[in-house]
Amino acid sequence: MKYLHLIWASLFRRKTRTVLTLVSIIAAFLLFGLLDAVRTSFNQAGQSANGAQRLQTGSKLSFIQTLPQSLQAQMAQIPGVKIVTYANWFGGAYQDPHNQVFSFAVAPNYLDVYPEVAVSEAERKAFEATRTGALVGETLAKRFGWKVGDRVPLQSTIFPDRQGSKNWSFDIVGILHSTDKKTGGFFDQMFLLHWKYFDETTPYNAGQVGWYVTRVGDVNQADRVAKAIDSLSANSDHETRTQTEQAATASWMKQLADIGLIVGAIMGAVFFTLILLSGNTMMQAVRERTSELAVLKTIGFSSRSVLAMVLAESVLLLVLGGVLGLALASVVVPMVSGFSGGMLNLPTVGADSWGLGVVLMLVIGLVVGLLPAMNAMRLNIVDALAGR
Amino acid sequence: MGKLIEIRDLSKVYVRGKQKVEVLHHIDLDVNEGDFLALMGPSGSGKTTLLNLIGGLDVPSGGSITVGGQRIDQLGAGALAKWRAANVGFVFQFYNLMPMLSAQRNVELPLLLTRLSAAERRKRAAIALQLVGLADRAAHKPGELSGGQQQRVSIARAIVSDPKLLVCDEPTGDLDRQSAEEVLALLGALNRDHGKTVLMVTHDPKAASSARHTVHLDKGTLVEQVAA
Numbered sequence: 001m002k003y004l005h006l007i008w009a010s011l012f013r014r015k016t017r018t019v020l021t022l023v024s025i026i027a028a029f030l031l032f033g034l035l036d037a038v039r040t041s042f043n044q045a046g047q048s049a050n051g052a053q054r055l056q057t058g059s060k061l062s063f064i065q066t067l068p069q070s071l072q073a074q075m076a077q078i079p080g081v082k083i084v085t086y087a088n089w090f091g092g093a094y095q096d097p098h099n100q101v102f103s104f105a106v107a108p109n110y111l112d113v114y115p116e117v118a119v120s121e122a123e124r125k126a127f128e129a130t131r132t133g134a135l136v137g138e139t140l141a142k143r144f145g146w147k148v149g150d151r152v153p154l155q156s157t158i159f160p161d162r163q164g165s166k167n168w169s170f171d172i173v174g175i176l177h178s179t180d181k182k183t184g185g186f187f188d189q190m191f192l193l194h195w196k197y198f199d200e201t202t203p204y205n206a207g208q209v210g211w212y213v214t215r216v217g218d219v220n221q222a223d224r225v226a227k228a229i230d231s232l233s234a235n236s237d238h239e240t241r242t243q244t245e246q247a248a249t250a251s252w253m254k255q256l257a258d259i260g261l262i263v264g265a266i267m268g269a270v271f272f273t274l275i276l277l278s279g280n281t282m283m284q285a286v287r288e289r290t291s292e293l294a295v296l297k298t299i300g301f302s303s304r305s306v307l308a309m310v311l312a313e314s315v316l317l318l319v320l321g322g323v324l325g326l327a328l329a330s331v332v333v334p335m336v337s338g339f340s341g342g343m344l345n346l347p348t349v350g351a352d353s354w355g356l357g358v359v360l361m362l363v364i365g366l367v368v369g370l371l372p373a374m375n376a377m378r379l380n381i382v383d384a385l386a387g388r
Numbered sequence: 389m390g391k392l393i394e395i396r397d398l399s400k401v402y403v404r405g406k407q408k409v410e411v412l413h414h415i416d417l418d419v420n421e422g423d424f425l426a427l428m429g430p431s432g433s434g435k436t437t438l439l440n441l442i443g444g445l446d447v448p449s450g451g452s453i454t455v456g457g458q459r460i461d462q463l464g465a466g467a468l469a470k471w472r473a474a475n476v477g478f479v480f481q482f483y484n485l486m487p488m489l490s491a492q493r494n495v496e497l498p499l500l501l502t503r504l505s506a507a508e509r510r511k512r513a514a515i516a517l518q519l520v521g522l523a524d525r526a527a528h529k530p531g532e533l534s535g536g537q538q539q540r541v542s543i544a545r546a547i548v549s550d551p552k553l554l555v556c557d558e559p560t561g562d563l564d565r566q567s568a569e570e571v572l573a574l575l576g577a578l579n580r581d582h583g584k585t586v587l588m589v590t591h592d593p594k595a596a597s598s599a600r601h602t603v604h605l606d607k608g609t610l611v612e613q614v615a616a
Contacts, residue, residue, distance in 0.1 A: 002500055002506065003500060005489075005493065006486075006489070006493075006497075006500070009486070009488040009489055009493075010488065012488070013487070013488045291484060292484070292486055292487075294484075295478075295480075295484045295486075296497070297469065298443075298445060298472065298478050299472065299473065299478060299497060299498045299501075299545070300469050300470065300472045300473020300474070300498060300501050301469065301473075301501065302465075302466050302469045302470075303465060303466075303469070304466075381440075381445045381446070382440050382445055382446050385445075385480070385484075
């Protein structure tokens with residue numbers, strides 16, 4: 001610690017250069033914080049205590065392939081299965097194609113499988129009694145200013161009605177509230193409509209469902225139940241794949257994009273550039289201080305002390321910028337979630353991200369400092385003082 | 389007074405590419421404790437090389453150097469660094485202060501290698517600055533000081549850890565006459581009043597006249613030793 005003032009003073013010897021380098025490091029770690037939140041958000045999708053009891057069954061070929069509705073009764077007969085429900089993707093947009101709404105056509109017992117979604121008894125009954133009724137998540141309702149009693153038009157990006165129009169109308173009969181905001185934020189975005197109304201209105205469905213959700217009585221039986229469900233359709237034209245909710249979500253996400261790979265690739269490029277940039281800063285900083293480092297060695301600082309001081313300077317630069325960048329990310333992430341109107345439900349920059357971030361700061365700091373530190377350590381005092 | 393420095397058959401050869409340049413040839417020299425010795429000679433005569441060897445900044449190619457009873461030519465790099473920290477104070481022609489540190493912090497630098505507390509380091513640095521007449525400039529950075537003041541700060545840095553030996557390479561070479569005289573007077577006082585042994589390389593006969601003895605080098609050989 002007694003060398004800290006010396007290291008600090010050396011770091012800010014050229015203030016402009018150091019500040020510009022710090023800004024780059026802050027930007028890199030801000031990006032890291034944001035992208036890591038996105039990655040964590042995708043990884044956490046489907047992870048919940050209730051989710052562990054749920055199995056999702058979809059087509060083995062692709063998630064856009066549908067399955068016969070008749071499977072529900074057979075699945076319900078499998079020992080260990082408590083409830084089977086199903087849903088279809090509706091693909092609705094409100095007013096503008098950019099205002100995509102997570103809209104699903106669902107079976108009457110759909111909400112029985114999701115105890116983490118709360119809706120009042122009266123609203124639930126109203127939904128059951130209204131053919132064109134819809135239950136909407138509270139965040140979604142807030143986003144578009146909807147309330148119970150409103151009739152709202154949705155345009156399906158996929159399904160027309162029997163007249164060929166893709167414009168559908170729904171009566172909002174209730175508001176959904178997720179009871180676990182950490183894992184259930186998605187439900188606050190949902191728009192649920194009746195599968196029966198959907199199936200009877202569009203000519204393109206004909207008794208098909210997009211996926212089944214099964215609630216098992218015992219989590220330890222989930223694997224056996226999944227195999228039993230898939231065996232129902234074995235060697236048919238609609239073979240299924242049943243997975244836990246978490247695995248199914250991960251698999252679905254992976255069909256959209258490998259978020260981990262994308263985030264990793266972006267961060268790899270960012271940090272590689274950062275290594276070049278801060279490495280260049282450190283090389284210049286040490287080259288400019290050749291005679292000063294020689295003086296330190298002259299008055300008795302050992303070569304190892306000089307090596308350690310240059311490395312410490314480099315690590316300090318990275319830690320300073322990295323901590324500021326991640327702190328900024330901690331502020332920006334909730335703002336991004338807020339501005340997205342609930343479309344993005346990013347987790348706060350947590351201990352894992354901080355831990356990984358600090359490791360990156362230390363490793364990059366050591367990597368960029370190593371070469372100039374070695375040069376400083378090997379510095380020949382006589383040559384350096386003579387300006388050779 | 390006993391001998392502080394004993395140099396025997398000292399040689400130094402530099403290898404520059406394929407060429408070998410013998411800078412010092414079989415030098416024998418004794419310096420008594422408490423002496424003030426000026427090393428003079430033309431450029432390239434080996435004065436600075438000899439000073440660097442005595443200060444433990446370089447290692448000889450042959451012969452021996454004993455300082456205060458210690459064969460420094462036999463020390464490894466780490467031990468030599470420790471020996472320098474404990475035994476030698478250095479004063480350079482261009483002061484070589486850390487531009488980003490205050491005078492006080494510059495003077496404290498050698499004390500960072502000791503186990504002294506921060507308060508004790510500050511106190512000793514303040515005393516050293518007082519001794520060179522710059523107590524009121526402690527908070528100033530080198531860029532805010534004149535050349536003469538900077539050289540006095542560098543002398544304070546050289547004496548702060550109370551070494552026996554002060555090694556000065558052209559300490560007045562970058563100063564005007566008045567500042568040079570102040571610096572020489574200061575070195576003289578440190579030698580006379582505080583018992584520091586001073587070795588000073590200089591081109592300036594007037595500076596050399598401040599010393600008690602003068603040694604002349606020419607082409608790496610000791611040619612003349614003159615008492616003041």
